[in-house]
Amino acid sequence: MAQIIDGKALAAKLLETTSADVAEIVAGGGTAPGLAVILVGNDPASQVYVGRKISQCRKAGIRSVEHRLDAETPQEDLLALIDTLNADAGVHGILVQLPLPKHIDAALVLDRIDPGKDVDGFHPVNVGRLSTGTGGLVPCTPLGVMLLLDSVIEDYRGLNVVVIGKSNIVGKPVSMLLLEREATVTVTHIETRDLPDVARKADIIVAAAGAPHLVRGYWVKPGAVVIDVGISRVTDFDGTTRLVGDCATHELDHARAVTPVPGGVGPMTIACLLSNTVLAAKRSAKTIA
Numbered sequence: 664m665a666q667i668i669d670g671k672a673l674a675a676k677l678l679e680t681t682s683a684d685v686a687e688i689v690a691g692g693g694t695a696p697g698l699a700v701i702l703v704g705n706d707p708a709s710q711v712y713v714g715r716k717i718s719q720c721r722k723a724g725i726r727s728v729e730h731r732l733d734a735e736t737p738q739e740d741l742l743a744l745i746d747t748l749n750a751d752a753g754v755h756g757i758l759v760q761l762p763l764p765k766h767i768d769a770a771l772v773l774d775r776i777d778p779g780k781d782v783d784g785f786h787p788v789n790v791g792r793l794s795t796g797t798g799g800l801v802p803c804t805p806l807g808v809m810l811l812l813d814s815v816i817e818d819y820r821g822l823n824v825v826v827i828g829k830s831n832i833v834g835k836p837v838s839m840l841l842l843e844r845e846a847t848v849t850v851t852h853i854e855t856r857d858l859p860d861v862a863r864k865a866d867i868i869v870a871a872a873g874a875p876h877l878v879r880g881y882w883v884k885p886g887a888v889v890i891d892v893g894i895s896r897v898t899d900f901d902g903t904t905r906l907v908g909d910c911a912t913h914e915l916d917h918a919r920a921v922t923p924v925p926g927g928v929g930p931m932t933i934a935c936l937l938s939n940t941v942l943a944a945k946r947s948a949k950t951i952a
């Protein structure tokens with residue numbers, strides 16, 4: 664039976680450490696870290712995620728300000744709000760929830776965030792820093808994936824990792840983090856030939872394709888570690904809906920360890936957002952390099 668890596672438990676631990684960090688900053692006379700969360704439109708899943716981010720901030724002692732904008736908000740208004748938040752010394756982290764409505768150029772918006780406040784790690788400066796291994800803020804989901812992997816793997820050197828999906832949010836940054844640990848990383852995507860054969864050579868699979876149950880049992884070599892980043896809502900015959908990942912976890916008994924969906928990578932994303940906010944606050948106060 665494969666070990667189930669408990670993302671909820673690991674996220675709870677990280678949140679405890681983050682809360683303790685915040686308490687220490689405040690006890691030392693510093694300002695509590697502040698996070699601004701921008702949500703444009705009414706996407707139901709985004710509303711849930713933003714709600715969770717705000718409530719976790721409250722629990723950790725992070726000041727959070729929510730900016731809910733109408734779906735029709737002009738791009739210029741969103742950019743102007745970011746300019747205001749960039750200039751606000753009480754705001755240490757700025758996050759624009761994705762996806763954005765179609766009339767808004769997401770790249771332009773993300774580029775407008777001060778890189779030091781870019782707690783999502785999506786700004787080109789932070790992307791560059793990650794790819795050159797020179798610090799910066801690291802995107803939350805890839806950071807969460809690494810912490811989950813660190814709970815079962817000590818030494819990545821020479822391990823074969825197959826990343827499924829080449830998105831800017833997960834596939835590319837997680838590949839950079841794994842390269843830093845000297846793993847041998849293969850990034851695959853929709854055009855990759857013989858994907859099951861490629862995957863079968865992996866010691867670690869990071870599945871981030873957003874394709875329900877794409878990774879079947881025969882794709883996974885015995886003893887491999889499988890991190891399932893995908894979260895899709897599927898409807899059963901009787902009309903009930905449920906969340907499933909990119910991996911057919913019920914076929915992965917021969918794996919060494921797997922993350923569940925829900926309860927794996929998802930909770931880590933929010934926990935890492937909070938720890939990035941504290942890191943950004945410490946850097947702005949120059950208490951950390």
Ligand SMILES: Nc1nc2c(c(=O)[nH]1)N[C@@H](CN(C=O)c1ccc(C(=O)N[C@@H](CCC(=O)O)C(=O)O)cc1)CN2
Binds near residue numbers: 894925927
């Ligand atoms: N600005 C950003 N936008 C988006 C990001 C991001 O990191 N920054 N990631 C995703 C959405 N996301 C956070 O924003 C996110 C997704 C899922 C979860 C989560 O905890 N999932 C649960 C199950 C969810 C449920 O119960 O409905 C789980 O996997 O256990 C947290 C955050 C896209 N947008």
